[in-house]
Amino acid sequence: NAGVTQTPKFRVLKTGQSMTLLCAQDMNHEYMYWYRQDPGMGLRLIHYSVGEGTTAKGEVPDGYNVSRLKKQNFLLGLESAAPSQTSVYFCASSPIADEQFFGPGTRLTVL
């Protein structure tokens, strides 16, 4: 089992560009999450999904969109990147509403 994987691992964007981060899990988990982690801060929830075809807003959803067309994949989109979106992005999944299994993270820099 690969667990939770994220693509890409690193990315540099210019202000205004768009991109999609892919999260994939092979554990058949129902719940999936996208977080951002900034220096000196904890993980802040961007969006989450409680099952295929569902999405919901977290604490900091502005500037991001998500889709969960397949149970194993959760996509995070940035339509028009801004320097404030420079961060490390973590995806996570869980079978039920308890322990979350995290991916390795994506380091995004917006110039």
Next chain:
Amino acid sequence: GENVEQHPSTLSVQEGDSAVIKCTYSDSASNYFPWYKQELGKRPQLIIDIRSNVGEKKDQRIAVTLNKTAKHFSLHITETQPEDSAVYFCAATVNAGKSTFGDGTTLTVKP
């Protein structure tokens, strides 16, 4: 929404000493309280968790206590070792596994 405060932000101990990290939460509906350890450049990983119907849980050198009335929970690490050095995050979880994280505690264990 939920608010989680974590203290201290940094903690330095001698090898063999104990370390205690405390968190408070605001939403009385929170019912699951995990603790994650994050080593530098790595993903967060669960080290211990507790549910709202339990007051204390122990796993070898690690223990967690929960006081629902006061809305606080604590992580206790005994006989600390250099490999315990990391950032520790607490979280409070409501429905759908929606977790709010503390800002983290950087623990340094000096040999």
